[in-house]
Amino acid sequence: MSAPSGDEVQDLRLVNLVKSFGDFTAVDELTLTIPAGSFFALLGPSGCGKTTTLRMVAGLEAPTSGQIMLGSTDITDEKPYRRHVNTVFQSYALFPHLDIFENVAFGLRRRGIKDVAGPVNQMLELVELGPMARRKPAQLSGGQQQRVAVARALINQPGVLLLDEPLGALDLKLRRQMQIELKRIQTEVGTTFVHVTHDQEEAMTMADTVAVMNKGRIEQMGPPVEIYDLPKTAFVANFLGQSNGVVGAVQGRSGDDLIVGGPGGSYNVPAARSTRQEGEILLGVRPEKLSIATGGSTSSVPDRHNRATGKVTDASFTGVSTQYLVMTTWGDEWTVFEQNRSVDLLHPGDEVVIHWAPEHTFGLDVPAGQ
Amino acid sequence: MPALAPVAGGAKVSVGAGVQRRARTAYLLLLPGIAWLGLFFVVPLVSLFFTSLQSPTGTPGVYQPGFEAANYLTAISDYWPQFVKSFIYSGIATVLALVIAYPLAYFIAFKAGKWRALLLVLVVAPFFASFLLRTYAWRTILADEGFITSTLNALHLLPEGRILNTPIAVITGLSYNFLPFMILPLYAALERIDPRLIEAAGDLYASPFTGFRKVVWPLSLPGVVAGTLLTFIPASGDYINATLLGSPQDRMVGNAIQINFLQFRDYPVASALSFILMAIIPALVFVYIRRAGTEDLV
Amino acid sequence: MKWLRKNLIAIIGILVLVYLFVPIAVVAILSFNEPAGKFNVAWNQFSLEAWQNLCGVPGVCQSFLTSIEIGVLATLAGTILGTMIAFALVRYRFRGRSTTNLLIFLPMATPEVVLGSSLLALFLNLAFPLGFWTVTIAHIMFIISFVVVTVKARLQGMDPRLEEAARDLYADPQATFRYVTFPLVLPGILGAALLGFSLSFDDYIISAFNAGTLVTFPIFIWGAAQRGIPVQVNALATLVFVLSLLVVLGAQFTNHRRRRKLESAV
Structure with missing residues (x-):
């Protein structure tokens, strides 16, 4: 057994990783480097291969082909109990017959460490569960069980800590609390966290790097702000937050902008924010980047702004903002978030002009079938 | 906006040596237990079959290998009344057990609340008292001068004037002794029913009885089938109740097998009897399950 | 009302x-x-x-002790053999699973007279002396099925992630079994053993066929029933x-x- 020691923090590299179950390819030629010490989120819908990827890193699933490297060591074929990687399982998988102390001490004892009391108590302090040491898992609340699961894995000072939907079983309020808590723990211990989730908000809140997975592949990867602001595929644009889109064709250039002709007029998009420079492209814009002007105020719309006209079909007041659905003249339904700075609400049937700055626009390849 | 990402193939599944090793471990785990069952369950049945075809040698209790199909004819012609009685007694006992067990199982599943676990223990508890003694205790309960017999006699309800040493006593004993086998599967089936279904039935204008007939009963059918089989099979082969509670006229096929094996030492006929019983039960079970599968049973 | x-x-x-x-x-x-x-x-x-x-x-306590002896021995053997089968059935994929399941189910669906008489037929054909061991062998046979069913249910109800968690936490297969799987299945095994013992201790029919001159507690009671149970x-x-x-x-x-x-x- 390679004795795990906490001092060396190593990059985790996945090289051409493939996992097939019969005809179904769960993970497809995945190549990925997760830098040491980062908080990395694998985000995607269920069945996208994110959990399979995690289980392969943990050693609980054998890759069909490809390589998993921790630092300079190839751990692809290493048994799970020999690799320097630990997991926080979905719904925790705490040992029901052992108390909290013994749950946390489990990994240390299996590695033949005699004096476990010190590290275990220290770890229980870190997750603020010192007084619970002699309770059984079933006597703890969901949030407390979650922290035991983290402590039980972290005490082994793994090269990488894997978290499989760790907050999925908690209610909304507790989930928010634990997101902050996990982030704090990660900053404190400096271990690489690889976090699998289908909750985009959770991924963006905690991770410094988010990888959006779909059909066994990574669609896009980067800091949350970056991929939110400039999605590179239609899937990412929709999975990570909401987007409005319109298909058009590039007609020319104006300075750094592409001019795209589509239904309802022509639109400007910075060439640097588009994945294509010619032909058909899909223009997208986030709902909160849109402004609404009505009959009298249309003259105040800046000239450089892209605009679209339509009719309000629904207005939902949510407190901080109002969400409008607007039917465009060409028959698409767009979503607009307006901050509630004034109390004048629009009503279904109102004729409006939607407008937004070109630099908030992004251009994407038109997905097949659209 | 639907997503894109065409899926590239090229990956193949490898069935490694690991799978084979795991299968080998499985066989190693199975071997001792399965060998035991093979040696002391399957082989004896085969042996029983060959014994049922043996022919006499002239010396009592000693037989030689043969193909004496006549043993089966003897078994049927001499003992058909016992077969008939066995299936009638155990059939009535099974229905009785179902009627007695259902309310208790229903009560534990839906009404017992925190007492559920305790009540289940109490249902199994009779297992801890000797089968023979609790059967024998019915001699006291059903005694001729006893409370039950004299009450029923006062009402002129007993054709023979007594219960003990009549088929009624045998059936009573049979239905009592296998009750836990009826209650537990019924409970298991009822417990799976969401109580809200009953409320829903009530909400949808079903009277309690209609609600039961249209909702609870159909959903509990798997438990009814399992329970009746688990009661009927051991009851039809039993000879303890018939011996302890019945008269010599109430003997069942179990008695016939026991007497031929252990007293007359007519092993071939005894084996033939066992084999016929073995064959009739699956046939009855098959017919029963087929009917239970349709609405005929309801 | x-x-x-x-x-x-x-x-x-x-x-x-x-x-x-x-x-x-x-x-x-x-x-x-x-x-x-x-x-x-x-x-x-x-x-x-x-x-x-x-x-x-005379004989009452002797027969009582004989039944306890047979019960303990048969339960021990039956529980071990049955638990092994249960593990194989739940944890492994192999050819012959359904045959195995059928073989486990059949003894429970066979009337006791048939089980008892068929074993007697075997022992007679082999001229195997009847007594303590033939009864014990018979009891082990029917205990196995009940143990398999009980332990199997317990194993199937166990969260597979618990064993994965153990493997993830540096427990090799032996340690996983010893510190996680076995302690979690133990209550089921003990329950099965208790059931097995009470079945063995209380069995009359199968014992009566295979006991020869041996007297177990139920056989004693049966014998006494004719002339008055003490x-x-x-x-x-x-x-x-x-x-x-x-x-x-x-x-x-x-x-x-x-x-x-x-x-x-x-």
Whole structure:
């Protein structure tokens, strides 16, 4: 057994990783480097291969082909109990017959460490569960069980800590609390966290790097702000937050902008924010980047702004903002978030002009079938 | 906006040596237990079959290998009344057990609340008292001068004037002794029913009885089938109740097998009897399950 | 009237429960009887004689001990063999699974006379001497099936992630089994063993076919039934009943207390 020691923090590299179950390819030629010490989120819908990827890193699933490297060591074929990687399982998988102390001490004892009391108590302090040491898992609340699961894995000072939907079983309020808590723990211990989730908000809140997975592949990867602001595929644009889109064709250039002709007029998009420079492209814009002007105020719309006209079909007041659905003249339904700075609400049937700055626009390849 | 990402193939599944090793471990785990069952369950049945075809040698209790199909004819012609009685007694006992067990199982599943676990223990508890003694205790309960017999006699309800040493006593004993086998599967089936279904039935204008007939009963059918089989099979082969509670006229096929094996030492006929019983039960079970599968049973 | 309608099911249920215990109460009450004749079937006079002198009748305690010996041996062997099969069935994929399942199910669906007589046919054909070992062999055979069914249910109910968590936490397959799998399945195995023992201890039919001249406790009772069952038998049976009930209720109670503690903790 390679004795795990906490001092060396190593990059985790996945090289051409493939996992097939019969005809179904769960993970497809995945190549990925997760830098040491980062908080990395694998985000995607269920069945996208994110959990399979995690289980392969943990050693609980054998890759069909490809390589998993921790630092300079190839751990692809290493048994799970020999690799320097630990997991926080979905719904925790705490040992029901052992108390909290013994749950946390489990990994240390299996590695033949005699004096476990010190590290275990220290770890229980870190997750603020010192007084619970002699309770059984079933006597703890969901949030407390979650922290035991983290402590039980972290005490082994793994090269990488894997978290499989760790907050999925908690209610909304507790989930928010634990997101902050996990982030704090990660900053404190400096271990690489690889976090699998289908909750985009959770991924963006905690991770410094988010990888959006779909059909066994990574669609896009980067800091949350970056991929939110400039999605590179239609899937990412929709999975990570909401987007409005319109298909058009590039007609020319104006300075750094592409001019795209589509239904309802022509639109400007910075060439640097588009994945294509010619032909058909899909223009997208986030709902909160849109402004609404009505009959009298249309003259105040800046000239450089892209605009679209339509009719309000629904207005939902949510407190901080109002969400409008607007039917465009060409028959698409767009979503607009307006901050509630004034109390004048629009009503279904109102004729409006939607407008937004070109630099908030992004251009994407038109997905097949659209 | 639907997503894109065409899926590239090229990956193949490898069935490694690991799978084979795991299968080998499985066989190693199975071997001792399965060998035991093979040696002391399957082989004896085969042996029983060959014994049922043996022919006499002239010396009592000693037989030689043969193909004496006549043993089966003897078994049927001499003992058909016992077969008939066995299936009638155990059939009535099974229905009785179902009627007695259902309310208790229903009560534990839906009404017992925190007492559920305790009540289940109490249902199994009779297992801890000797089968023979609790059967024998019915001699006291059903005694001729006893409370039950004299009450029923006062009402002129007993054709023979007594219960003990009549088929009624045998059936009573049979239905009592296998009750836990009826209650537990019924409970298991009822417990799976969401109580809200009953409320829903009530909400949808079903009277309690209609609600039961249209909702609870159909959903509990798997438990009814399992329970009746688990009661009927051991009851039809039993000879303890018939011996302890019945008269010599109430003997069942179990008695016939026991007497031929252990007293007359007519092993071939005894084996033939066992084999016929073995064959009739699956046939009855098959017919029963087929009917239970349709609405005929309801 | 309304109250009666509302609680009808509860009343019938409790009556049935009482009905289950009537014969057992008779057995217990008659253990304090001094029978008038040789048959202990009607109440005559209170006496503690049987309880003070449990072994006062020749053969009674001998047969009781024989049954315990056979019960312990058969339970031990049957539980080990059955648990192994249960593990194989739940944890491995192999050819012959359904045949194995059928082989486990069949002994439970076969009438005891057939099981007993077929084994006797085998032993007779092999000229194998009947006695302690033939009875033990027979008991192991029927205990296996019950153990497989019970342990299998327990194993299937276990969260597979617990074993994965152990492997993830540096436990090799042996350590995973020893520190996680086995402790978690143990209550199921103990339950199966308890069931196995009570089946073996109480078995008459299969034993009677294969005992030869050996006398187990049920065989003793059967023999005595013809000429009057000694009061000691009632006392011993009552003792066994009360002891087993206490064991099971005790286990139930600790379970219940644990759950209560749990509820108050959350």
